[in-house]
Amino acid sequence: MKWRYFKQNLFLGVVRLSALTIAISLGGFLFYIFVNGLGAISWEFLTLPPRDSMTKGGIMPAILGTIYLTSGAIIIALPLGVVSAVYLNEYAKQGPVVRIIRLGVNCLAGVPSIVFGLFGLGLFVVFLQFGSCILSGALTLGFLILPTIIGASEEALKSVPQTFREASLGLGISKWHTILRIVLPNALPGILTGSILGIGRAAGETAPIMFTASAFFTAKLPTSIFDEVMALPYHVYVLATAGTHIEETRQIQYGTVLVLVGLVLSIDLIAIVIRSYIRKKKRW
Amino acid sequence: MVAVQNNNIIETRNINFYYGDFKALTNVTMEFEQNKVTALIGPSGCGKSTLLRLLNRMNDLIDGTRVEGEVVFEDRNIYDPDVDPVEIRRRIGMVFQKPNPFPKSIFNNITYGPKLIGVKNKSELEALVEQSLNQASLWNEVKDILGQSAMMLSGGQQQRVCIARALAMKPDVLLMDEPTSALDPISTAKIEELIEELKKDYTIIIVTHNMQQAARISDYTGFFYLGKLIEYNLTEKLFTNPEVSQTEDYITGRFG
Amino acid sequence: MSRKLKEIIIKNIFFLFALISIFILGLIVVFLFREGLPIFKVVSVKDFIFGNEWYPTYNPPDFGIWPLIVGSIIVTLFASVIAVPLGVLSAIYISEIAPPLMKEILKPVIELLAGLPSVVLGFFGMVVLAPWLQETFDLPTGLNIVNVSIILAIMAVPTISSISEDALYSVPREFKEASYALGATRFETIAKVIVPAALSGISTAVILGMARAIGETMVVLMVAGGAAAIPESIFDSVRPMPASIAAEMGEAPFRSNHYHALFATGMVLFFITLFFNLIADYISTKFKEVGSGTL
């Protein structure tokens, strides 16, 4: 009998320890980045472009570039994702076709980000001759986050009670109007939270934009979607591996990392908070 | 077996209904008279809801279902390929077992359908809301809170909002699937009264588990067992002097 | 009739859009092949995959990606050794043991961990973990298999943990209650009833976590050290496939053999991850149909 409880306690200990390890990794990591990065953050750092071959100055073009790329990605992925999800959840009958589409979504979700980068290079930059620019990068990122959006939208659509659909259809309202007036409005908060998570993902990705959108350095700000941009994640990579000035720019590196992490995690946190709020206050 | 005159509004003819391979209804032929209340009774799983949902093609929404036979409404088989189920559902409204108002205001719940079929005029909509709520004998209770969410109302009030919502589409027939089973006795009494009132203008077909209810409010009653219509008769006759022994066993509570 | 027609048209438009994911997958294959296949005019498929020498810029160049594949496999395996226990055990903790408040804290923690940009983790590996490893173990470089495996594990843990947790959560309560009612301890119930019932979900989680690790780019690019040779110790540097693609694409002349070889490496990577995803999908659907008959 003692042995049974000893085993149990040992197990509980190990399990708690692993959860603790994860929490501490995140906490320690954030603390470290915060402490080291905070010194770099200033109004100038956030609003000025880099100077002296990026050893001084700010990161404003990279922040702006990330905002452009991410907005572009969500503009592309949101409608496609929502429409796909509506088909899968509202129209499709269970069968081989839906099975294959779902498999496709899952497989797309698993494609490595560097492969998305190659794909964007091959299709948008080379074949369609957009060149390396905001448009190519936003399209690549948009396709990358498409499965995230589809998944979140499907979950949101599933959470709309079946009785709402029946009530509307039972009144003699067409399926399309039912979806438009009842299903989508009720799923909207969930869809939006999912999209916010997609935005967070897009903002942090580096590999897909390395060959499709990111400039090592551009002093001028983009004037059209056919311009190259700097982007925060790529800027971190460039500074950290630049070779000649690595030690000199440490402060800027930490600052950029802090801005990037702060941006991405606050986006995620917003989504998480909204989601738990929606779940709690759900009236049905 | 049935003694109704020929002012039937809907008839089913030799209906067989399948959920995939499972046959839920066998050879059901039934006529529903205009401006009467017809009750469908029978033990759980005997196919009452299936039949009801068949009458306005709500079963279309379930994958893998199949219908054989005809449902005739106004001289037309509603399962003909060129019939639009949306049109049918406008003419044949439905009230569900659990109250299912939309998470909208009371006003918008009721105007939801009319707006979508093109009623835009504000005063017309207001008149329609008042009329429907009056018909559902809810007007006095909610006339000052029309802007509030329908989800805030009591279960019985919610169910009457759903009835008013269905009535606002001006249907000919109202299908009700155990409309009071989720309600308290007082709300139930109110809805029964309401049904009595509504049959002046509408044909009502109601599924119920409550035999007193069927006896109280209906003119005709059909008893189902294992997907078959066992007996269909005037309510009075069916409850006092049933023709089939199975019916008698059921209404006297010897099985079920 | 016209409304019916409209409904049918709408449905079909939605259907076409729903095909977009498959369409993109198709496009990915097409464009990887288009830019990657030309390399096989220079080198055979066998020599490309199993060739031991990756010297794409030498004269004459060597295009053998075997060391890159081995690098990918090794870092993925070592990362799994760390991430699988951590991920599964934390899922057990969250789903079965943690008090509600802990749950409310840990679930977002895992989600935020999943949201950390990989370039930032790579940065952390470079500036913190690498110097520490180098000093502690007196190594020529801290950018090595150990370092990259630790960082990759951090990236894979959220995937493994959240999918496992879903699987554990969906084990019916009756199972658990039945087990407790028979006098089993919590540990016995978890080990003998809950985990076996969730096993297919947990396997899916592990496979997807590994797929995440093998496809991860920035971490291996920044932390793996970059040596394109078969490693001999866990403190050696490696050059996994994504690192090679990301590092060299910028310098490879447009449509040179080197450029084509990098696309072909992308093809290999794509098909490996596709394979992982298909297996994960197979496991999860197969057991969904049978129910949790793994008890």
Ligand SMILES: Nc1ncnc2c1ncn2[C@@H]1O[C@H](COP(=O)(O)OP(=O)(O)OP(=O)(O)O)[C@@H](O)[C@H]1O
């Ligand atoms: N969506 C469905 N898929 C498969 N079978 C179904 C479905 N809905 C109902 N059935 C089956 O069809 C039969 C009739 O069901 P129905 O809902 O019509 O019964 P009911 O008489 O309304 O019962 P209750 O009084 O419990 O509501 C039952 O055996 C049921 O299991």
Ligand SMILES: [Mg+2]
């Ligand atoms: Mg029923």
